[in-house]
Amino acid sequence: MMKRFSRFLAGTAVIACLAPALVGCGDDGADSGPRTLRYSWWGNAERADLMKQAIALFESKNSDIKVTPSFQEYEAYWQKMATETAGGNAPDVLQMDFSYLREYADRGVLYDLKKQTGDNLVLGDLLPGFQGAGEVDGALYGVPVGGNTWSMYYNPALFTRAGVPAPAVGWTWQDYRDAMEKVTRATGSYGGGNYTGIIYNLEVQLRQRGGQLFTADGKLGFTKEQLTAFWTEGQELIKAKVVLPVDKAVQIKPRSGFVDDLIASELGWDNFLVRYAAETKTPLKLAPVPTDNPGQLGQYLKPAMLLSASSRTKHPEAAARLISFLINDPEVGRIFGGNRGLPATNAQRAAAQLQGPLAEVAAYEKGIADQLTKAPPAPPKGAGTVETAFIRISEELHYGRISVAQAVDRFFAEAEETLS
Structure with a gap:
C-alpha cells in the first residue's frame, strides 16, 4: 500500500513539474515576469535610432514585454535570416519584404497572424488597399507597415x-x-x-x-x-x-x-x-x-515592407501586440514619418507630419484612393x-x-x- 502511494506521489510530482510547460505552449499567460521578444529588421543607423525610440515607447506601455532589437543592411539581413530560419532560430518578430513573403510562408517559417486578430492585433485602421495584403493561401503571414503605388x-x-x-x-x-x-x-x-x-x-x-x-x-x-x-x-x-x-x-x-x-x-x-x-x-x-x-x-498599394511573426515564437500574443503597436500607434507614426514608406494606417499617416515630396505623394494617393484596387x-x-x-x-x-x-x-x- 505504501509503495503504491509513493508511486502516486511521484507521478503527481512529475505532472506538477510538467504542467507549467504544458500551459505555456502557445500561451503567453504562463510566463512569469516580462516576456522577451527578439525583433529583427533591415535598415541603416538612422532607422535604428528611430526604431529604438519606438521600442522604448512600446515597452513603456507594455511593461510585461521586453524587446531585444537587431538590424542589418538589406543584403546582410536576408543572409542572416536565411541562416536563422534554416536553423529554427528565427526572431519572434521580423521585417518582411513582399517579394519574400510567399517563399517564407511556404517554408513554414511564418506564423498565421489571423489567430491573433482582435485584441492583440488590430487591423481595422489599415488603408483599404492594404487590407489582406499579407495573406497567402488564406492565412495572414505579414501586416503592411507602409507602401506605395x-x-x-x-x-x-x-x-x-x-x-x-x-x-x-x-x-x-x-x-x-x-x-x-x-x-x-x-x-x-x-x-x-x-x-x-x-x-x-x-x-x-x-x-x-x-x-x-x-x-x-x-x-x-x-x-x-x-x-x-x-x-x-x-x-x-x-x-x-x-x-x-x-x-x-x-x-x-x-x-x-x-x-x-x-x-x-x-x-x-x-x-x-x-x-x-x-x-x-x-x-x-x-x-x-x-x-x-x-x-x-x-x-x-504595394507594401513597402511588412511585419511577420515566427511560427516558432513562444509568445505569439506578445508578438502580435508588438506588430499592432508598430503599425497603429500615432506616436510611432510621428517618430518614423516616411522612413518606412508612407504609413499603412490612417492614424499614423495623420500623425506622420510629412513634408516636401512625401507630403505630395500622400496627397496624390488620397486623391486616387477610391480607384486603387486590392494588391495581387x-x-x-x-x-x-x-x-x-x-x-x-x-x-x-x-x-x-x-x-x-x-x-x-x-x-x-x-x-x-x-x-x-
Missing part, C-alpha cells in the same frame, strides 16, 4: 511649353504616346522613358484588362502574344524617337532621365518622387497611369530573378541586338525555368 511622373513646365494638358484620370495609352511625341517635338527633351523596359508597366496594363503578372500557383499570368504586343509598342516608340535612347539611359544610371530635363515623364513607384526631385531643378508632379479601360487604373497575391519565389531577366532582355531588344520574337522566346524560357 505605381504612377506617372511628369514635368509640368515641359508639358506647358509643348501645349500639352496635365495628365489626368481618363488618359489612354495612346493619349500618353501622343503627348510624348508633342513634348519631344516642341521642347527638345524626350517625351519619356521607354516604359516597355519595366515589368511593372506590363503588370499595370494586364491588371487594367483583368489580368495579372503571376497566377495564384506561381506561374506567369500572361501569354507570349501579350508580351509580343507590349514589346512591339516599345519598338514603335523607339522608331518614333520620342523616348530616351537606351544608350543614354544606361550611361546616366543610377540617375533617372529627369537629370538635366532629358525626359518629361516617367512611370514608377510614387515614393521615387523624393529621389527624382533631387535630380532636377524643375518641380515634378504625379498623375494616375494611363488606361484603355475606363475606371480600371490597375494601380494598387504575394509573388512566387524567383519573381525577383524574373524581373531582372525582363530588364536585361528588354535592354538587348532596345539596343536592336535581338528581335521582338527572340526577346519573347528568351524571356519565357528563362522565366518558366526560374519559376519551376
Whole structure:
C-alpha cells in the first residue's frame, strides 16, 4: 500500500513539474515576469535610432514585454535570416519584404497572424488597399507597415511649353504616346522613358484588362502574344524617337532621365518622387497611369515592407501586440514619418507630419484612393530573378541586338525555368 502511494506521489510530482510547460505552449499567460521578444529588421543607423525610440515607447506601455532589437543592411539581413530560419532560430518578430513573403510562408517559417486578430492585433485602421495584403493561401503571414503605388511622373513646365494638358484620370495609352511625341517635338527633351523596359508597366496594363503578372500557383499570368504586343509598342516608340535612347539611359544610371530635363515623364513607384526631385531643378508632379479601360487604373498599394511573426515564437500574443503597436500607434507614426514608406494606417499617416515630396505623394494617393484596387497575391519565389531577366532582355531588344520574337522566346524560357 505504501509503495503504491509513493508511486502516486511521484507521478503527481512529475505532472506538477510538467504542467507549467504544458500551459505555456502557445500561451503567453504562463510566463512569469516580462516576456522577451527578439525583433529583427533591415535598415541603416538612422532607422535604428528611430526604431529604438519606438521600442522604448512600446515597452513603456507594455511593461510585461521586453524587446531585444537587431538590424542589418538589406543584403546582410536576408543572409542572416536565411541562416536563422534554416536553423529554427528565427526572431519572434521580423521585417518582411513582399517579394519574400510567399517563399517564407511556404517554408513554414511564418506564423498565421489571423489567430491573433482582435485584441492583440488590430487591423481595422489599415488603408483599404492594404487590407489582406499579407495573406497567402488564406492565412495572414505579414501586416503592411507602409507602401506605395505605381504612377506617372511628369514635368509640368515641359508639358506647358509643348501645349500639352496635365495628365489626368481618363488618359489612354495612346493619349500618353501622343503627348510624348508633342513634348519631344516642341521642347527638345524626350517625351519619356521607354516604359516597355519595366515589368511593372506590363503588370499595370494586364491588371487594367483583368489580368495579372503571376497566377495564384506561381506561374506567369500572361501569354507570349501579350508580351509580343507590349514589346512591339516599345519598338514603335523607339522608331518614333520620342523616348530616351537606351544608350543614354544606361550611361546616366543610377540617375533617372529627369537629370538635366532629358525626359518629361516617367512611370514608377510614387515614393521615387523624393529621389527624382533631387535630380532636377524643375518641380515634378504625379498623375494616375494611363488606361484603355475606363475606371480600371490597375494601380494598387504595394507594401513597402511588412511585419511577420515566427511560427516558432513562444509568445505569439506578445508578438502580435508588438506588430499592432508598430503599425497603429500615432506616436510611432510621428517618430518614423516616411522612413518606412508612407504609413499603412490612417492614424499614423495623420500623425506622420510629412513634408516636401512625401507630403505630395500622400496627397496624390488620397486623391486616387477610391480607384486603387486590392494588391495581387504575394509573388512566387524567383519573381525577383524574373524581373531582372525582363530588364536585361528588354535592354538587348532596345539596343536592336535581338528581335521582338527572340526577346519573347528568351524571356519565357528563362522565366518558366526560374519559376519551376
